[in-house]
Amino acid sequence: MLTILFDGIAYGMVLFVLGCGLSVTMGLMNFVNLAHGAFAMLGGYVAVQAMQRLGVPFLASLPLAFLAAALVGVVLERLIYRPMYGKSHLDQVMFSIGLVFMAVAGTDWLMGSTQQFMHLPPWLQGRFEVAGIGIGRYRLFVIAICGLLAVSLQWGFTRTRFGSRLRAAVDDARVARGLGIPVNRLFALTFALGCGLAGLGGALGIELMGLDPSFPLKFMIYFLIVVTVGGTSSITGPFFAAMLLGVADVIGKYLVPEIGAFIIYALMVVLLITRPHGLFARVRA
Amino acid sequence: MRAETFESRVRQALHAGRRWHPAEIAFWCLAFAAFLLFPSQLLLLNEIAILALFALSLDLILGYAGIVSLGHAAFLGTGAYAAGLFAKHVGGDPLAGLAAGMAAAGLLGLVTSPLVLRGTDLTRLMITLGVALILYELANSLGWLTGGADGLQGVVMGPVLGLFDFDIFGRTAYLYSLCVLFTLFLVARRVVHSPFGLSLRAIRDNPLRASASGVPNARRLAAAYTIAATYAGAAGALLAQTTQFVSLDVLDFHRSADLMLVLIIGGAGYLYGGLIGAIAFKLLQDAIATFTPQYWMFWIGLFLVLFVLGGREIIHGGVKAVAGRLAGIGRGAAR
Amino acid sequence: MSAALRTFDLVKSFGGITATDHVDFTLAKGARHALIGPNGAGKTTFVNQLTGVLKPSSGRIELMGEEITTLPRAARVKRGLARTFQINQLFATMTPLEMIALVTAERLGRGSHPFRALDRDAELVDQTAEILNRFRLDDIMDRRIATLPYGKQRQIEIAAAFAARPSVLLLDEPAAGVPEAERRELMRTVAELPDDVSVLLIEHDMDLVFRFATRITVLVNGRVLAEGTPEEMARDPAVRAAYLGEDAHV
Numbered sequence: 001m002l003t004i005l006f007d008g009i010a011y012g013m014v015l016f017v018l019g020c021g022l023s024v025t026m027g028l029m030n031f032v033n034l035a036h037g038a039f040a041m042l043g044g045y046v047a048v049q050a051m052q053r054l055g056v057p058f059l060a061s062l063p064l065a066f067l068a069a070a071l072v073g074v075v076l077e078r079l080i081y082r083p084m085y086g087k088s089h090l091d092q093v094m095f096s097i098g099l100v101f102m103a104v105a106g107t108d109w110l111m112g113s114t115q116q117f118m119h120l121p122p123w124l125q126g127r128f129e130v131a132g133i134g135i136g137r138y139r140l141f142v143i144a145i146c147g148l149l150a151v152s153l154q155w156g157f158t159r160t161r162f163g164s165r166l167r168a169a170v171d172d173a174r175v176a177r178g179l180g181i182p183v184n185r186l187f188a189l190t191f192a193l194g195c196g197l198a199g200l201g202g203a204l205g206i207e208l209m210g211l212d213p214s215f216p217l218k219f220m221i222y223f224l225i226v227v228t229v230g231g232t233s234s235i236t237g238p239f240f241a242a243m244l245l246g247v248a249d250v251i252g253k254y255l256v257p258e259i260g261a262f263i264i265y266a267l268m269v270v271l272l273i274t275r276p277h278g279l280f281a282r283v284r285a
Numbered sequence: 286m287r288a289e290t291f292e293s294r295v296r297q298a299l300h301a302g303r304r305w306h307p308a309e310i311a312f313w314c315l316a317f318a319a320f321l322l323f324p325s326q327l328l329l330l331n332e333i334a335i336l337a338l339f340a341l342s343l344d345l346i347l348g349y350a351g352i353v354s355l356g357h358a359a360f361l362g363t364g365a366y367a368a369g370l371f372a373k374h375v376g377g378d379p380l381a382g383l384a385a386g387m388a389a390a391g392l393l394g395l396v397t398s399p400l401v402l403r404g405t406d407l408t409r410l411m412i413t414l415g416v417a418l419i420l421y422e423l424a425n426s427l428g429w430l431t432g433g434a435d436g437l438q439g440v441v442m443g444p445v446l447g448l449f450d451f452d453i454f455g456r457t458a459y460l461y462s463l464c465v466l467f468t469l470f471l472v473a474r475r476v477v478h479s480p481f482g483l484s485l486r487a488i489r490d491n492p493l494r495a496s497a498s499g500v501p502n503a504r505r506l507a508a509a510y511t512i513a514a515t516y517a518g519a520a521g522a523l524l525a526q527t528t529q530f531v532s533l534d535v536l537d538f539h540r541s542a543d544l545m546l547v548l549i550i551g552g553a554g555y556l557y558g559g560l561i562g563a564i565a566f567k568l569l570q571d572a573i574a575t576f577t578p579q580y581w582m583f584w585i586g587l588f589l590v591l592f593v594l595g596g597r598e599i600i601h602g603g604v605k606a607v608a609g610r611l612a613g614i615g616r617g618a619a620r
Numbered sequence: 621m622s623a624a625l626r627t628f629d630l631v632k633s634f635g636g637i638t639a640t641d642h643v644d645f646t647l648a649k650g651a652r653h654a655l656i657g658p659n660g661a662g663k664t665t666f667v668n669q670l671t672g673v674l675k676p677s678s679g680r681i682e683l684m685g686e687e688i689t690t691l692p693r694a695a696r697v698k699r700g701l702a703r704t705f706q707i708n709q710l711f712a713t714m715t716p717l718e719m720i721a722l723v724t725a726e727r728l729g730r731g732s733h734p735f736r737a738l739d740r741d742a743e744l745v746d747q748t749a750e751i752l753n754r755f756r757l758d759d760i761m762d763r764r765i766a767t768l769p770y771g772k773q774r775q776i777e778i779a780a781a782f783a784a785r786p787s788v789l790l791l792d793e794p795a796a797g798v799p800e801a802e803r804r805e806l807m808r809t810v811a812e813l814p815d816d817v818s819v820l821l822i823e824h825d826m827d828l829v830f831r832f833a834t835r836i837t838v839l840v841n842g843r844v845l846a847e848g849t850p851e852e853m854a855r856d857p858a859v860r861a862a863y864l865g866e867d868a869h870v
């Protein structure tokens with residue numbers, strides 16, 4: 001049981017890294033980017049391809065995944081995302097679903113529809129037992145990396161100048177602009193960071209979530225749950241939401257595999273109805 | 286005396302909104318004439334009619350009541366499975382099955398309507414999406430009932446009205462679907478021009494003012510949502526009956542997303558948007574399928590992106606111009 | 621004197637701020653009553669509780685002797701309490717005709733009727749026509765509201781509220797932002813409201829208040845500072861100090 005809990009935590013950690021970028025873009029520009037998973041997929045494919053074709057070692061493939069996704073993020077933000085900021089949520093949703101569809105079909109065309117696998121270095125394979133709990137080496141590695149990321153993100157968000165400007169802009173973009181904070185540039189940077197994190201998460205998650213062209217569609221709902229449940233005004237909200245989701249999903253699939261993801265969706269609907277502004281959202285007057 | 290004439294002016298002005306435009310009459314004449322004009326394309330025409338009905342359903346809540354939904358496939362799927370199961374276990378009469386599909390979807394709409402009454406567009410999008418996903422998972426896991434991933438086999442349909450058997454060319458199918466579409470369209474047309482329809486537009490335009498004008502917003506939206514669900518259920522039932530098969534695909538996310546594209550192409554809030562959009566969508570799909578059958582999803586994505594980025598205005602300008610010309614021809618013929 | 625609308629010990633607080641502070645207020649039947657007060661005095665908060673937009677923290681509201689404190693908004697309209705908004709709240713895509721027809725249909729209880737055609741309903745047509753006539757909207761009834769001049773839109777605000785046939789009508793700054801040229805017609809509209817409707821006017825414009833109201837309540841910091849006839853209020857030193865003194869144009 002504790003092993004499952006451990007797996008759930010690892011899974012939740014990856015979900016957090018995947019989803020936190022989305023929560024900041026959503027909070028900052030009030031932009032609903034359902035295509036977030038496409039950046040994760042990009043990161044995943046870049047890592048796999050780099051390892052298989054170029055012989056890049058596993059550890060080096062992770063920053064590559066981050067960079068590639070961040071770079072594509074910057075370019076797309078400039079070219080096509082920016083005109084969308086002022087439009088309605090519905091338009092934004094349609095637009096980003098369009099991007100998802102293109103990414104899914106495009107990847108299928110380029111890479112084929114087969115599952116991708118990550119060849120882990122030997123020191124990350126297998127599992128060991130501590131006090132009767134089976135601990136996968138790779139999962140431990142994931143938890144360590146993602147935990148480190150979460151802590152540094154939290155630190156960056158609350159302690160640095162960048163973070164305080166970002167929080168100001170999330171709270172009220174117009175006031176922040178008035179104070180001379182370059183909100184647009186801030187957003188471009190954050191968008192890139194969010195995409196990069198998604199890319200990294202995509203690469204890290206291959207072992208846990210699989211990777212094929214339908215990835216952005218399959219996991220779209222998961223990212224959205226992280227964001228809508230966790231709220232968009234902090235790092236801790238999405239973090240706890242992701243953990244809750246990861247653990248609930250793993251336990252649910254283990255205990256009652258026949259109903260699959262049912263639990264998760266039901267959980268989301270219930271949470272959205274009872275707490276429409278997120279589980280940890282501050283109450284605004 | 287002046288008051289008398291003014292009242293008749295008011296009456297006429299209120300009547301103007303629901304008067305039949307010559308272009309509308311031309312549209313429906315063409316739809317029925319298509320049966321004779323394109324005898325080899327009846328299966329495609331049948332698909333168009335069903336998609337049009339599905340889009341009409343979304344238009345009722347999106348275009349008139351302003352409720353966004355990313356999970357309209359939930360109702361399509363419910364209608365399809367209900368009609369399929371009805372045919373399999375109860376009887377093969379199409380109209381009874383249609384009623385079963387509509388009732389099941391309507392019930393689901395009624396039950397889930399409280400979920401979409403509150404919250405922002407974003408929460409509505411998420412909740413509708415969530416409900417559709419739940420149903421997909423349900424249909425997938427209840428294999429003993431739905432056939433799971435293999436689909437519902439053994440749907441055998443009797444003749445429509447006991448007279449017209451379904452055939453492999455889609456003759457009966459198209460006429461049956463078109464008649465259902467036309468009937469439900471007439472009902473919808475009536476509804477949107479009624480006091481009820483007017484109150485939906487009021488809520489869409491300004492919920493605060495609507496409630497200050499005595500409109501019970503929540504109840505009206507729930508009613509509209511239920512009606513729309515019933516319509517989508519009818520589309521699902523037609524789909525199940527004319528293909529004599531139901532697969533999980535009817536509940537798939539892409540159904541809901543495609544539907545949005547249909548309405549984006551045709552425009553929402555004047556009833557014909559869904560119909561015109563359905564024609565354009567299916568013809569496009571058919572055309573693209575002839576040279577790149579696999580990557581339809583890519584194209585649909587591209588269209589979505591381009592439409593939202595600014596192509597919409599261009600298309601609608603074009604549609605209006607064509608409609609105007611058709612109207613001109615219609616008027617000329619009437620004279 | 622019987623009351624059309626009364627509040628008993630009404631309190632509304634947001635966090636630590638008390639926006640409505642134990643207000644006992646009576647609007648007499650057929651009254652022309654103005655509620656005035658400096659910005660931030662809590663006038664709009666007060667109106668929002670009367671109409672059900674906000675829930676009072678404590679206290680009671682009665683309309684024609686019946687308690688309405690917790691009724692939903694639409695139900696209050698049905699019982700005869702209608703309002704206009706400080707900022708136009710109109711149905712932008714509709715025509716004045718449609719908007720008035722909507723309110724009339726709701727009042728006649730036709731709103732849930734999904735099949736009846738609007739023009740086949742003689743009662744609806746007659747009463748819609750009457751309102752359009754009364755508010756001089758007949759020549760623009762077919763134009764989209766969003767395209768009409770601002771003064772006309774304010775006129776429609778009042779017409780739409782009046783179409784609900786209220787016994788109590790709350791006018792929330794009806795003249796706000798109306799250009800001088802269109803102001804006179806608006807004032808005429810307000811002055812022509814029939815006597816059997818009790819009117820509560822929330823207003824900044826002292827010109828309009830003194831021309832229209834026979835009774836004035838002054839609200840300051842959420843509390844009733846004074847109440848009386850316009851002459852009494854104009855003379856009251858506390859009122860002058862708190863409010864009128866700031867407005868040199870009186």
